[in-house]
Amino acid sequence: MKIIDWYILKRFLVTFLFTLLILIPIALAIDISEKIDNFLEHVDLGFYQIADEYYKNFIIYYANTFMPLALFIAVILFTSKLSNNTEIIAITNAKVSFQRFLYPYFLGATLVTLLSLLMNHFVVPNSSITRKKFEKEFINTRSQKQEFKYISDFSLQLTDSTYIFIRNFNTETNSGYDFTSEVYDGLQLKSKLVADNIKYQNKDSTFALQNWRLRKIYKDRDSIFSGRKIDTVFSFTPKDLIYKSALAQEMPSDELYKFIEVSKKRGVKNLNAYLVEFHKRTSLPMASYILTVIAVALAYRKRRGGTGVNLAIGIGLMFIYVFLMKISEVLGAVAGVNSLLYVWMPNFFFGCVAIYLYFNARK
Template identity: 80%
Template sequence: MKIIDWYILKRFLVTFLFTLLILIPIAIAIDISEKIDNFLEHANLSTYQIIEEYYKNFIIYYANTFMPLALFIAVILFTSKLSNNTEIIAITNAKVSFTRFLYPYFIGATLITIVSLAMNHFVVPSSSKERKKFEREYINSARQKNELKRVTDFSLQLSDSTYIYIRSFNTETKSGYDFSSEVYDGIKLKSKLVSSRIKYNDKDSTFTLSSWKMRKLYKQKDSISSGSKLDTVFSFTAKDLIYKSALSQEMPSGELNEFIGISKKRGVKNLNAYLVEFHKRTSLPIASYILTIIAVALGFRKRRGGTGVNLAIGLGIMFIYVFLMKISEVLGGVAGVNSLVYVWMPNFVFGGLAIYLYLNARK
């Protein structure tokens, strides 16, 4: 690397960190104003606990979320300043092409992308788990807490021939009602077990069924048996049901990928909400390259109005990108669609814009 590369890279990273350090306190101030009443409701909740269990993880989450935005703003600000100071004119007069000029920017974008990927796949999920636990205990309303604890209309394929269904299951008490288990031979029903209540026993990993009834189907006749209580085992545990209600943001990527694979084998119909989260952890950091090209192309030429015009155009483009990203996440979570295509759609669209601006800037 030449001296000019080190100069651009250093100023680029310093501006990026400065922008990030401005955005995070703003987010914290807004969040405190919204949640101060929730904090004051709990007399036993100390300031240290709020900072350690909530705002430490809040900063990790939003620092990672703001990285692409901070990168985009930093590149526009820094490049526009180079242009206004006629430093870019000196660089181009030295026969440095636009492609060569991008070299230190791409090094900086690569460093940020690597950090963002590591945080998205490993750090942020664990941090989000601790933050959401705090929210459930001290911030969420009683209604929200009940919704998070309850799984409704849950079905699961245990094997090629066995299926279960539970009307409602409480992940805290590990009990539910309206349970049924069906065993098939091809498409022919062999047996069906139903019970009004079901409870999981941690001690011996068994299930207790209350008011149960078993029906077995034979060629000539059916066999029906019933009872008030039955202890039995199934090839699933309460943990499988808890995962169903857990937020995908709380699972590290390895655990999330394993959960998706197991759920596919068990015949869970719509996993797109989990797939969207999994794909987004890679697509958003990769967008750093696309946003860098767009930002450099906008700030490369000196404009009437200076940095303010470039920044206004850049913020408009960033708003459109975030808006399109949110729409693609919602559409990608719909059953029956290709979530990968929808999650990467904003990158495809803005990648085309980046190529156009790049080719135009080269001229």
């Protein structure tokens, strides 16, 4: 690398970290002002617990979220400064093409992208477990706490031939009622197990069935068995009954992928909320390259108004990107659509913008 490459790369990373360190305290101040009443309601909640269990993981989450925005603003700021100081004119007079000028920027974007991928796929999901647990205990309202507590009219395919049905299940007590398990041979029902109540026992990972009836169907006769209580094993746990998109944020990508594959085999109809979360963990970091090209192309030429105009245009484009990203996440979670296509749609759109600005800047 040449001296100019090191110079640009160093300025790139320093400005990026500076911008990120400005955005995070703003997010902290807003969050503290919103949740201070929740903290004060719990007299046994100490400062260290709030900082360690909530705000440490809060910073990890929002630092990762703000990375593309901080990258975009940082590139515009220091590239505009290079342009205003006529440093870019000196570089172009030295026969350095716009394509070659982008080289140190892409090195910096690659470092940020790799860090963001690591954070998205592994670090943030693990930290979200502690943060979500804290929110559930000290911050969430009563209605929010009830969201994951009760599951009604749930069906699940355990294997190619085994299906279960539960009328109602409480995930806090791990108990429910109106349980049915059916085993098929093709389209032919082979056995049916019914119980008035079901309870999961953590100590040995078994289910206790109360007031159960088992019907086995043969070619020429049926056999019926019944009893007051029986312990048995099924290939699911109470966690498998909770299909909420918020849970996807707490799973590292390898665990999330396995969960999606197992859920597909079990016949869960709509997994797009999980697929959106899975695909977003890659699409958002990869946007760093697109946003870098747009930012450099905007700030490459000296403008009347200087850095302020470039920054205003850049922030406007960034808000459009965030707006499109949120819309694509909502549309991608709808059943029957291609979630991968919707999640990557903002990148495709802004990729076209980046290509146009790139060729325009080369002129």
